[in-house]
Amino acid sequence: MRVSLFVTCLVDQLWPAAAVGAVDVLRRLGCAVEFDQRQTCCGQPAFNTGYRPAARALARRQIEIFESSAVDAIVSPSGSCTAMVRHYDQLFDDASWRARARAVAERTYELSSFLVNRLGVEDVGASFFGRLTWHDACHGLRDLGIRHEPRRLLRRVTGAELVELPNAEACCGFGGTFAVKYPEISVAMLDEKVDAIERAGVDAVVSGDASCLMQIGGRLSRRGSAVRAMHLAEVLASRP
Amino acid sequence: MTFERDARTALADGQLRGALRHATTLFGERRRAALATVPDWEGARDRARAIKDETLAHLDRYLEEFTANAERAGARVHWARDATEACDIIGEIAEQRGARTVVKSKSMASEEIHLNAALARRGIEPVETDLGEYIVQLAGETPSHIVVPAIHKTKAQIGALFADKLGIAPSDDVATLTAAARAALRRRFAEADLGISGVNFAVAETGTILILENEGNARLTTSLPRTHVALMGIEKVIPRFADLDVFLQLLPRSGTGQVLTAYQSLLTGTKRTPEDEGPEELHIVVLDNGRSRMLASAVTRQSLACIRCGACLNACPVYRQIGGHAYGSVYPGPIGAVLSPQLFGLARSAALPYASSLCGACRDVCPVKIDIPALLLHLRAQVVAHRVGEPRVLERLAFWIYAAVMVRPRLFEWVMHAVRRLRIMPPLGAWTKWRDLRPLAPQSFREQWRAGLRDEGDVDA
Numbered sequence: 001m002r003v004s005l006f007v008t009c010l011v012d013q014l015w016p017a018a019a020v021g022a023v024d025v026l027r028r029l030g031c032a033v034e035f036d037q038r039q040t041c042c043g044q045p046a047f048n049t050g051y052r053p054a055a056r057a058l059a060r061r062q063i064e065i066f067e068s069s070a071v072d073a074i075v076s077p078s079g080s081c082t083a084m085v086r087h088y089d090q091l092f093d094d095a096s097w098r099a100r101a102r103a104v105a106e107r108t109y110e111l112s113s114f115l116v117n118r119l120g121v122e123d124v125g126a127s128f129f130g131r132l133t134w135h136d137a138c139h140g141l142r143d144l145g146i147r148h149e150p151r152r153l154l155r156r157v158t159g160a161e162l163v164e165l166p167n168a169e170a171c172c173g174f175g176g177t178f179a180v181k182y183p184e185i186s187v188a189m190l191d192e193k194v195d196a197i198e199r200a201g202v203d204a205v206v207s208g209d210a211s212c213l214m215q216i217g218g219r220l221s222r223r224g225s226a227v228r229a230m231h232l233a234e235v236l237a238s239r240p
Numbered sequence: 241m242t243f244e245r246d247a248r249t250a251l252a253d254g255q256l257r258g259a260l261r262h263a264t265t266l267f268g269e270r271r272r273a274a275l276a277t278v279p280d281w282e283g284a285r286d287r288a289r290a291i292k293d294e295t296l297a298h299l300d301r302y303l304e305e306f307t308a309n310a311e312r313a314g315a316r317v318h319w320a321r322d323a324t325e326a327c328d329i330i331g332e333i334a335e336q337r338g339a340r341t342v343v344k345s346k347s348m349a350s351e352e353i354h355l356n357a358a359l360a361r362r363g364i365e366p367v368e369t370d371l372g373e374y375i376v377q378l379a380g381e382t383p384s385h386i387v388v389p390a391i392h393k394t395k396a397q398i399g400a401l402f403a404d405k406l407g408i409a410p411s412d413d414v415a416t417l418t419a420a421a422r423a424a425l426r427r428r429f430a431e432a433d434l435g436i437s438g439v440n441f442a443v444a445e446t447g448t449i450l451i452l453e454n455e456g457n458a459r460l461t462t463s464l465p466r467t468h469v470a471l472m473g474i475e476k477v478i479p480r481f482a483d484l485d486v487f488l489q490l491l492p493r494s495g496t497g498q499v500l501t502a503y504q505s506l507l508t509g510t511k512r513t514p515e516d517e518g519p520e521e522l523h524i525v526v527l528d529n530g531r532s533r534m535l536a537s538a539v540t541r542q543s544l545a546c547i548r549c550g551a552c553l554n555a556c557p558v559y560r561q562i563g564g565h566a567y568g569s570v571y572p573g574p575i576g577a578v579l580s581p582q583l584f585g586l587a588r589s590a591a592l593p594y595a596s597s598l599c600g601a602c603r604d605v606c607p608v609k610i611d612i613p614a615l616l617l618h619l620r621a622q623v624v625a626h627r628v629g630e631p632r633v634l635e636r637l638a639f640w641i642y643a644a645v646m647v648r649p650r651l652f653e654w655v656m657h658a659v660r661r662l663r664i665m666p667p668l669g670a671w672t673k674w675r676d677l678r679p680l681a682p683q684s685f686r687e688q689w690r691a692g693l694r695d696e697g698d699v700d701a
Contacts, residue, residue, distance in 0.1 A: 016685035050620030054643035142600035175597025218675030
């Protein structure tokens, strides 16, 4: 299967290990991975803050770049950016752009959903020794309906023990510009999450979005916690 | 900046946050248990939303039908374009009947139009009879939740308030406090000249209004005084009596986690014979106050599908931290952040659409499937496009630069390279005061791709 990687700007610059891990896992499962270097940002920060013209310009780019490749699927290590692509059609009044937006959206998958639902794989041959917990990133969970896929993948990781947080589905308080517009509220939300993570006695908190991981990881390290924040793809790429 | 300031005040209030955490968790758990008793919850949500969509598409027709049928049954229907007109209509009804004391059952619409203050200006004393509203009124506050007005208060705080205002011995025993309120309120019911209620649903085909409650105070308010005034927004109408079926499944379960509220009062007109119970006069005030503006587009129209259950407040992680007062509006929480700017003007509430992490928990629990995050995004786009609220000079500049860079991949790469090389730290004090900032990776993914990752996948290499 031919796959084009939609890396997302955040992963590209801040968490490249997630994309390297995704490429590794996809190749291990027999996919040919392409990466179009024209891609930058999907436009979500602009869209979520109310800057629609900027978001529209970036959406057009993203559509043009990804419709030009003849791959079977576009795969992203981010539920949030995948959800943004699914929202693209709302940005256009023009019917042909809406159709193009939907065509790209239909081919775009978040990594765990691609592995489990499209490739039908749960055991990717990973091994990671330690206690893990899963944080449901909001857009993957509620916009894309991804709940079981990452858990199934993590349960099949050799050596890993998956424990559930009581508030796994609660927002970590990131919310894009929300995290800096209203930092005190953001951190109040975050502390409920981080308290639960610390009580769970895990070695790492795993999620599917680098944005949440920056938020959670940033607070964990500020609080001097030994718990690591890891992207799902990093765990899945771990080998003995 | 009021929202920011008031949110900060709320975050510093340990008692408030404890009360909120306790109550929102409890309501969330009760809701989940209650909706497990409905075999097809998703189907019920879809049916309810379809009824609301149908009603809103022909709202004029259904309101006329409701009016004709309510008046045929003996009610008088009054139309109020805005808060002032509504307060005047109700104030004049009260004055003409020489009312000195008015009992009120819970009505968010009356909070919206600030009816209590308007009545007080006419020398008429409004008495809230819903326990939560009564507590809030005694404390000289405003409700902080649309279903649970005193959610922000602990038992101990209410005990101290009652000791002060009602002269009882300090207590935090719920039964004692409730009994004290009941004794005080029964006297007020007996002396009231007029009763004012809200409306949960208004049935077009019969002219019936339905009021849901748990304390019996709405039933007393609507039956004991000789005159009953019911205040409803234009969106409360539903076409058929049979439509109540689905809404009665959804509303109590979503709001308080009850299968059904303790009382459901279905009121059609006035009493017909002198032996009947009920008021001699029923006035129904139908309030627009900015609602018809929301009919203009499909995205905003769904705001009018709201049945005021409050589930989105209980589910919202932001509301859970700061409570209702910080929103500075009678309608707080996610639905409030959507309704307030549309009802009271974007300029007055420009911060509210941004008071959300867009997590979507509100949309998941909404019994009528209002896409609140989509509405928040729509309002944010309005704020930016019409330059409403704070000037956002730096934000506009930042997004201008962002867009200019992101459409040019080589420039993007050059900028990020420069930031890495020169170790430029962005001015992110709002982040770094509480959280460590993850540094840029030494090598971006695209650099690693070019440096060899691309070729590793080449089987022939």
